[in-house]
Amino acid sequence: MYAVIYGKNPKLSEAEFWAFTKRFGLKIKIIESSRHWMVFDSDKSVERLFHRLGGSLKLVKIVGEGEEAIRDLEYAKLFTVSIYGRDDWKLWRELGSEIKKNFKSQGPSKFFKPAKVYAMPSELILKGFPEVKDFVFFFGGNLYVGETIAVADPFELKKLDVERPVQRAILSIPPRLARIMVNLTEIRQGNFLDPFCGIGTIVQEFLLQGLNAYGSDSNPKAIHGAKKNLNWLKKEFRTKRGAHLEVCDVRKLKHCFRVKFDAIVTEPYMGKPLKYHPTKGEAI
Numbered sequence: 001m002y003a004v005i006y007g008k009n010p011k012l013s014e015a016e017f018w019a020f021t022k023r024f025g026l027k028i029k030i031i032e033s034s035r036h037w038m039v040f041d042s043d044k045s046v047e048r049l050f051h052r053l054g055g056s057l058k059l060v061k062i063v064g065e066g067e068e069a070i071r072d073l074e075y076a077k078l079f080t081v082s083i084y085g086r087d088d089w090k091l092w093r094e095l096g097s098e099i100k101k102n103f104k105s106q107g108p109s110k111f112f113k114p115a116k117v118y119a120m121p122s123e124l125i126l127k128g129f130p131e132v133k134d135f136v137f138f139f140g141g142n143l144y145v146g147e148t149i150a151v152a153d154p155f156e157l158k159k160l161d162v163e164r165p166v167q168r169a170i171l172s173i174p175p176r177l178a179r180i181m182v183n184l185t186e187i188r189q190g191n192f193l194d195p196f197c198g199i200g201t202i203v204q205e206f207l208l209q210g211l212n213a214y215g216s217d218s219n220p221k222a223i224h225g226a227k228k229n230l231n232w233l234k235k236e237f238r239t240k241r242g243a244h245l246e247v248c249d250v251r252k253l254k255h256c257f258r259v260k261f262d263a264i265v266t267e268p269y270m271g272k273p274l275k276y277h278p279t280k281g282e283a284i
């Protein structure tokens with residue numbers, strides 16, 4: 001049994017999760033779900049695929065139900081406690097002490113909590129992972145107890161965004177959203193196109209996922225930037241394939257590529273970036 005914890009936009013994370021299960025052929029049975037998390041069974045291992053999700057924060061392996069499941073947690077010298085469904089400092093401390101008491105026969109242990117939150121953020125888990133364990137409690141209809149086994153890597157996503165040689169801060173899409181959008185296609189492989197590719201954020205995700213990547217944009221400068229970024233990606237992330245990039249007006253797409261596409265993933269041109277609500281006249 002597993003649990004997944006959704007990100008900042010839980011509805012989008014949930015939609016992505018279901019599309020992802022179709023994409024990778026996972027059969028899922030919901031055990032319990034809330035707005036921010038879901039406990040489920042899967043017919044295949046989810047752990048090795050988890051890094052393909054953009055909108056989920058943690059994957060938890062559930063060890064049991066009820067407080068007595070604390071006995072089934074694996075010993076760790078240093079651990080943290082994440083609770084979902086309750087914001088209760090006293091409860092948090094009690095659960096931590098109970099785990100510590102159970103570990104006593106195996107050795108000394110310590111637990112800690114970052115300020116102001118009851119659930120350990122991914123970046124802090126990653127810093128200590130896997131020596132520091134994150135023990136997780138879900139308070140729903142039942143109490144589920146587990147251990148975090150995978151986290152979305154915010155450092156990788158940040159690198160994919162801000163370390164690229166060519167940046168377009170306002171115009172380019174966050175890499176996390178590009179990953180979510182690729183999953184939403186529900187398509188596992190084939191020819192993927194972004195016909196408004198800009199500096200190539202979505203195309204870079206195609207390559208990271210080993211897909212046949214195509215990108216076009218009417219602006220030659222954008223295509224030049226995308227080429228530079230994808231060369232950087234090849235070096236930094238060892239992507240094996242290259243992408244087909246063309247300067248092309250979307251209205252003439254038929255003439256620019258001679259292949260059939262299995263999926264189009266794109267963020268089209270939506271007019272000039274706005275810093276305030278436009279007046280009616282400006283909007284028209």
Ligand SMILES: C[S@@+](CC[C@H](N)C(=O)[O-])C[C@H]1O[C@@H](n2cnc3c(N)ncnc32)[C@H](O)[C@@H]1O
Binds near residue numbers: 249268
């Ligand atoms: C919102 S941006 C896309 C940014 C991209 N997702 C990224 O991360 O860099 C829209 C892009 O559409 C391009 N564009 C505008 N009109 C176009 C057209 N008629 N055909 C093709 N591309 C067009 C612009 O040059 C711009 O790069």
